[in-house]
Amino acid sequence: MSILNKFIKNNFQKPYILVCSSKTHMMYAKDILDKNIVSNELIPTPKGFGEICTTAIKFDFKDKKEIENLIKKSKIEYKGIYSLDNRYRYDLSSVLEMNISDDMKKIINKVQNNEDISKKDVLYLLNRETEEEYNALITTADIIRKECVGDRIELRAAVEFSNYCIKNCNYCGLRKDSKQHRYRMSEEEILEEVDYLYKIGIKTVILQSGEDPFYTTDKLLNIIKSIKEKYRMGITLSVGERTEKEYRLFSEAGVNNYLLKIETYSKRLFDYIHPDDDLDTRVQHTTWIKEAGMRVGSGGMIGLPTQTLEEIADVILFQRDFGVHMIGFGPFLPAKGTPYENYSKSDLKLNLKVVAITRIICQNVFIPATTAIASLNSLGQTLALEAGANTIMLISTPKALRENYGIYSNKNMVDLDFAIQSTLDSKRKLPKYLNYSYIEELGYKIDNSIK
Known part of the structure; x- marks a missing residue:
């Protein structure tokens, strides 16, 4: 049995979803469904049935009456039970009028009718090289992005609080054998950065580090609880693989999202880039994160040494089939002092295709214009926003430490200035929740057109 079938793939002949009134x-x-052995899986709520980045329960029509009885008996509050045959339809007539092949039109028609596209379709889109068909792909993704998440970007910020790591991933500058200067931030230092983010209006902080056992469960829980009690901010945690129990404790303490990238869904490539990791284990951890009630953040690296287009197609489809809420695809960029330091960096156009295809097949999710794509090309972040991305992640690590968090070399430090410019260049809008008066007091100039 494949990893996907073993962990996450249910064969729902007539898929329905249950949309509840809250995460609880x-x-x-x-x-309740699990205890009563009713087949189900958690997925991002599709467009038309609920808000972006919420979770619905998918099941088969044959179990509909039993589920209705169970939730009524248990007094579960829910918004509705819906057939996925009634999924939202997109108007892609403008794309179909472009000078594209019949095969391309068939795929666009599938997307317009909100039908799942196949691996063969994804490979076809990855191989598009003519200007007209590439533009058709980007335009399709942009239309879906606008329908699903609108024109306002989501702005989040990362505090990279430790660059120690016990793993030896071949592509990563934080790997255990790296000779770079190491650092760890104290709880007080972390909270000082969070305080700044709170003042400028950021709603979600990303706490990110290498896999560093120095930060025990209790230490992380203390930081999480301090942020929740003082600032009531959303928290994304990205600290590598932890235990099933820890994921549940993090969720109960208020962690909203957990980022654990799969990087690739090819066992061959996963083994090649991760000498001390295992793909089955990574998928199991991702399953535990979802079952703990946190929104799953995943994604992958594009342009890895020896990576094929078929392997890229597989990792894109994994995001859809697993039901990932936040999907970050970034380019491979070589890091000094790693086994891959002399390999070529990834191709910008290929990365933009991946962003676009991900938006097309996953739709009602958060997709960042990554720091890595901004490092690959100075216009990369703007182009990713135009290709379907809707999120920018600021770097809020103290300036004295930033250069030491070198997952790859020549990192572009995406600060507030850079994010503002990317938003302006892509003709998008900044989130309403920012504290513009405070930001402008700090000396930032913000064009009124993007407020």
């Missing part, structure tokens, strides 16, 4: 009721419903 959703998790309660999930627990």
Whole structure:
């Protein structure tokens, strides 16, 4: 049995979804269905059935009456039960009028009718080289992005609080054998950065580090609880593989999202880039994160040494089939002092295709214009926003430490100035929740057109 079939793939002949009124009721419903052995899986709520980055429970029509009885008996509050045959339809007539091949039109028609596209279709889109068909792909993704998440970007910020790591990933500058200067931030130092983010209006902070056992469960829980009690901010945690119990404790403490990239869904390539990791284990951890009630952040690296287009297609489709909420695809960039330091960096156009295809097949999710794509090309972030991305992640690590968090070399430090310019260049809007008066007091100039 394949990894996907073993962990996450249910064969729903007539798929339906249950949309609950809150995360608490959703998790309660999930627990009840599991205890009653009713096949189900958690997925991002599709467009037309609920808000972006919320979670629905997918099941088969044959179990509909039993589920209705169970949730009524358990007094679960829910918004509705819906057939996925009634999925949102997109108007892509402008794309179909472009000078594209009949095969391309067939795929666009599938997307317009909100039908799942196949691996063969994804490979076809990855291979598009003519200007007209590339533009058709980007335009399709942009239309879906606008329909699903609108024109306002989501702005988040990362505090990279430790660059120690016990793993030896061949592509990563933080790997255990790296000779770079190491650092760890104290809880007080972390909270000082969070305080700044709170003042400028950021709603979600990303706490990110290498896999560093120095930060025990209790230490992380103390930081999480301090942020929740003082600032009531959303928290994304990205600290590598932890235990099933820890994921549940993090969720109970208020962690909203957990970022654990799969990087590739090819066992061959996963083994090649991760000498001390295992693909089955990574998928199991991602499953535990979802079952703990946190939104799953995943994604992959594009342009890795020896990576094929078929392997890229597989990792894109994994995001859809697993039901990932936040999908970050970034380019491979070589890091000094790693086994891959002399390999060529990734191709910008290929990365933009991947962003576009991900938006087309995953739709109602968060997709960042990554720091890595901004490092690959100075216009990369703007172009990614135009290709379907809707999120920018600021770097809020103290300036004295930033250069030491070198996952790859020549990192572009995406600060507020850079994010503002990318938003302006892509003709998008900044989030309403920012504290513009405070930001302008700090000396930033913000064009009124993007507020």
